[in-house]
Amino acid sequence: MAQAKIGIIGGSGLYQMEALKEIQEVTLDTPFGSPSDALAIGQLEGTSVAFLARHGRNHHLTPSELPFRANIHAMKQLGVEYIISASAVGSLKEAVKPLDMVVPDQFVDRTQHRKATFFGEGIVAHIAFGNPVCPALAALLSDTIETLALPDITLHRGGTYVCMEGPAFSTKAESNLYRSWGATVIGMTNLTEAKLAREAEIAYATLALVTDYDCWHPDHDHVTVEMVIGNLQRNAVNAQKVIQAAVKRLRDNPPPSEAHSALKYAILTPRDRAPAETLEKLSSLLQKYFD
Numbered sequence: 001m002a003q004a005k006i007g008i009i010g011g012s013g014l015y016q017m018e019a020l021k022e023i024q025e026v027t028l029d030t031p032f033g034s035p036s037d038a039l040a041i042g043q044l045e046g047t048s049v050a051f052l053a054r055h056g057r058n059h060h061l062t063p064s065e066l067p068f069r070a071n072i073h074a075m076k077q078l079g080v081e082y083i084i085s086a087s088a089v090g091s092l093k094e095a096v097k098p099l100d101m102v103v104p105d106q107f108v109d110r111t112q113h114r115k116a117t118f119f120g121e122g123i124v125a126h127i128a129f130g131n132p133v134c135p136a137l138a139a140l141l142s143d144t145i146e147t148l149a150l151p152d153i154t155l156h157r158g159g160t161y162v163c164m165e166g167p168a169f170s171t172k173a174e175s176n177l178y179r180s181w182g183a184t185v186i187g188m189t190n191l192t193e194a195k196l197a198r199e200a201e202i203a204y205a206t207l208a209l210v211t212d213y214d215c216w217h218p219d220h221d222h223v224t225v226e227m228v229i230g231n232l233q234r235n236a237v238n239a240q241k242v243i244q245a246a247v248k249r250l251r252d253n254p255p256p257s258e259a260h261s262a263l264k265y266a267i268l269t270p271r272d273r274a275p276a277e278t279l280e281k282l283s284s285l286l287q288k289y290f291d
Ligand SMILES: CSC[C@H]1O[C@H](OP(=O)(O)O)[C@H](O)[C@@H]1O
Pocket: 010, 011, 012, 013, 054, 055, 063, 086, 087, 088, 089, 166, 187, 188, 189, 190, 228
């Protein structure tokens, strides 16, 4: 099977990478079901990259329907060590404007209906998640954006991404509550992905692309998909430039990441007490420790 060290997960508005060449479409099965779509494995900046459209290429999956575990497992099967996630977000701060880019360093989990762990069924592990984003990968992403200096785009290094369940947008009371917590942006997908990526020992960072001011802003009574879509298309063009340049940096200088050994002290169940079926199910995550 084709392999790739770098994975890209494209969110709303980013359903393919234009610059990806020699594409092989791979339909993968995982112990956690099928990923959102076939993965496109191809060449970008002379290195192998695996691309997945998070909601499917025709955007047919809601955030709650996303097969997060299958998506991350598929990346692991392909040998991915770094995931750059591109995501549409609403802004919770006046200074963070539509079309700006944020590279968050924290998440707040407001999801309710998701399986956000590979563990259970007889094997227990507790990963550290105090720093939910890989600092080295996030720095690489921010440095890339800064160097590109895209016209009219402000970069915000760091910030807190509130991950809500959706699919409906927030109420004003919720939006103002998140603002009172000092959060920066809001979306519906990235916390779950970041957690699973950490369990899979994949370094993960988010390129958050601001589409709207959510509903708290006095000039925007509601968030509407119409409002979001206009900015999504412009964001997608910028996201492709950033991702391509970040892949080049990653190719040349893949940073060491603590995420790559996240399970080292996390697994509590001794191997000889672990159910054979679960060991088999988790083999691509655990083989390094249990062989
Ligand atoms: C299109 S607005 C709501 C939708 O956009 C974001 O998706 P993604 O994170 O995959 O870019 C947000 O999380 C919602 O799923």
